[in-house]
Amino acid sequence: MGEPQTGTDPQIKRVAVIGAGITGLAAAYRLRELAAAREFPLEVELLERGARCGGALETIRRDGFVIETGADSFLSEKPAAAELARRLGLGAELIPTRETYRKTFVVRAGRLVEIPAGFSLLAPAHLGPVLRSPLFSPLGKLRIAMEPFIAARTGGDDESLDSFVTRRLGREVLDRVAQALAGGIYTADPKRLSMAATMPRFVEMERRYGSLVKGMRAAENARAAKTSDVSGARWSLFQSFRNGMATLPETLAARLGTSIRKGAQVITMARNGDAWRLATAGGDSIDADAVICSAPAYAASRIVATLAPVAAKMLGEIGYASAATVNMTFRESDFDGPPRAFGFVVPAIERRRIIAGSFSSFKFEGRAPAGAILARAFVGGEMSREMMSLSDDDMIAAVRDEFRALLGVSVAPGFTEVRRWPDSMPQYEVGHLARVAEIERGVAEIPAFAIAGAAYRGVGIPDCVRSGEDAADAIFAKLSTTK
Known part of the structure; x- marks a missing residue:
């Protein structure tokens, strides 16, 4: 031996x-x-x-559902994964996100509010949708509108997400959007998260254009404005596989x-x-x-x-953070008009017990049988470590409470799948x-x-x-x- x-x-x-x-x-x-x-x-x-x-790529295929317990998609803008898939003969298996539902919401005072069109991760390309949005206060909107006039930082040393966003766009953008969207990707504390390592394109925008709003607009123009009506992220850039990741x-x-x-x-x-x-x-x-x-x-x-x-x-x-996913199946009739969107993020200041929720069956074709909805919640991360100490049953109960409060769905799910990913997210x-x-x-x-x-x-x-x-x-x- x-x-x-x-x-x-x-x-x-x-x-x-x-x-x-x-x-x-x-x-x-x-x-x-x-x-x-x-x-x-x-x-x-x-x-x-x-x-x-x-x-952390694991798919459960059960009763006509294609359930992702880890990552549910990848960014095609970075070619390595799609190129590998094609070399493996999987090119025909690649699928895009569904155009109809390319929206994302953020929780604001216990309600789902759509992220303004053209707002990508932490900055808007246009001020109009921001000014019309109920997401920010009048003072918060004024602060965002001032962004093009704020001098660019000259030092080249690294900076936290917290520092970068509050300096350029104000505290509300950090608390209401940036922390939640970044939290969904990195499950991180914005006071410690490196901008240079995680979002270098925004650092480069400030350096090159002196303004994120101007940089976003230039990037949008370069893409011929074809995704200007999409909120939260450029969802057309995300792909998955027909039978799961x-x-x-x-x-x-x-x-x-x-x-x-x-x-x-x-x-x-x-x-x-x-x-x-x-x-x-x-x-x-x-x-x-x-x-x-x-x-x-x-x-x-x-x-x-x-x-x-x-x-x-x-x-x-x-360092590493731990997270968990809770997948749940429902009938469409269980919802009082489900939000026809890819999902929603939950800012830490909302003090809720999930960090995000998504609707897999709206995001990709073939994830649920006709008339059914496949939803999942993300739990834990650096900002709510205490959730990881819950039992599976308690975690499901907490997620159900949040879905009831935020989405009005009180019916018990058809079935649930909990998957824990301890020490899985590098910080x-x-x-x-x-x-x-x-x-x-x-x-x-x-x-x-x-x-x-x-x-x-x-x-x-x-x-x-x-x-x-x-x-x-x-x-x-x-x-x-x-x-």
């Missing part, structure tokens, strides 16, 4: 990939693609500590087949001659010529602790990019080793795919040029 595993042919190079989330799956598949294209003898072993692959990791796992080893938690690695020896929690050893670590930063920190102590310490300092705190650059410099000193994943340069699925593929490219280049 404890004997190291080695390839039978010394000519065959071997790469161990740690972690079979979407990053590790993409890295392992990319290595296989490169080896096949170059006719290079390579073995890939993908080591997953748990019993399933795909990380798990289609991508399931297909990758099927292609990788016996290369995947589940229940294999790597705890340390050490040099073994010119190669690596990885030790697992079960007492096994695995030998490899190179290693890609796509485990979360806290796990990567332990694995490289003796190899790069400074980088390991910084990896360990990247990009102020100074994150500088920290990551320092980590990368430290890790670069470790031979035939690379790190990848959501903790570093993007939490989205395309970011993770790109991160995994970049690591694979770098490792393959090292192996294929080594004599």
